[in-house]
Amino acid sequence: MHIGIIGAGNVGGTLARRLAAAGHEIAIANASGPQKMQDLMGDLGHRAHAVPPSEAARFGDVVIVAVPFGRYNELPTAEFKGKTVMDTGNYTPERDGNIPELDEDRTTSSEMVQQHLRGAHVVKAFNTLHAEDMRDHARQSSAQERYGIPMSGDDPQAKRAVADLVEELGFQPVDAGDLATGGRKQQPGGVTYDADFTADELVEALRLDS
Numbered sequence: 424m425h426i427g428i429i430g431a432g433n434v435g436g437t438l439a440r441r442l443a444a445a446g447h448e449i450a451i452a453n454a455s456g457p458q459k460m461q462d463l464m465g466d467l468g469h470r471a472h473a474v475p476p477s478e479a480a481r482f483g484d485v486v487i488v489a490v491p492f493g494r495y496n497e498l499p500t501a502e503f504k505g506k507t508v509m510d511t512g513n514y515t516p517e518r519d520g521n522i523p524e525l526d527e528d529r530t531t532s533s534e535m536v537q538q539h540l541r542g543a544h545v546v547k548a549f550n551t552l553h554a555e556d557m558r559d560h561a562r563q564s565s566a567q568e569r570y571g572i573p574m575s576g577d578d579p580q581a582k583r584a585v586a587d588l589v590e591e592l593g594f595q596p597v598d599a600g601d602l603a604t605g606g607r608k609q610q611p612g613g614v615t616y617d618a619d620f621t622a623d624e625l626v627e628a629l630r631l632d633s
């Protein structure tokens with residue numbers, strides 16, 4: 424599959440390594456240009472290309488957004504039209520500055536990303552796990568032993584595409600609901616955030632929280 428990745432730090436770099444190793448074609452972008460991605464590109468091999476953000480969005484069948492949340496509105500918009508977007512971001516006021524809509528729980532960070540990327544189909548996923556766990560805790564064996572990865576989104580087809588990637592990476596996708604409901608359960612302070620649940624435990628935690 425063609426995968427665009429915007430953000431080449433802890434999360435973007437980790438997912439890029441895993442997805443390139445699984446045989447996907449990667450176009451990856453950062454903010455400051457290819458120089459800073461040299462080591463990463465060496466690890467990724469010939470299936471990966473360092474590109475500007477607009478090109479990563481254009482290239483991807485799925486586009487992973489892994490920039491610090493507070494910079495989401497720097498993302499280009501036209502190239503995202505019709506794309507499935509996996510949003511890994513978390514609102515962190517110390518880093519992102521205070522955003523009243525979020526501080527007052529009037530919306531969620533992924534709904535803000537969705538609003539900016541009008542015409543794309545945003546699915547929040549892989550935001551609840553540390554990047555090192557994305558690297559180290561994949562299991563290809565039994566679904567019961569796998570970490571559950573909550574996913575929220577408003578478009579069923581986009582969710583299925585992200586679920587396939589989650590599964591391919593050795594985790595168990597668990598539908599947490601739409602961006603508003605599930606997004607709240609996935610954000611910092613939510614029931615699934617940083618919880619290291621198996622899929623069964625995650626389903627139960629989501630049920631108890633509804």
Ligand SMILES: NC(=O)c1ccc[n+]([C@@H]2O[C@H](COP(=O)([O-])OP(=O)(O)OC[C@H]3O[C@@H](n4cnc5c(N)ncnc54)[C@H](OP(=O)(O)O)[C@@H]3O)[C@@H](O)[C@H]2O)c1
Binds near residue numbers: 433455459492551
């Ligand atoms: N770290 C974790 O374990 C973890 C786990 C789950 C979710 N998250 C969330 O995932 C998001 C990414 O976190 P991270 O730890 O991977 O961040 P990070 O290590 O600081 O990396 C951020 C990346 O985004 C790039 N970037 C920033 N603004 C950009 C823009 N406008 N266009 C293109 N690229 C841009 C940066 O490029 P430059 O290097 O060129 O500045 C850098 O490559 C955050 O919202 C975070 O809260 C983090």
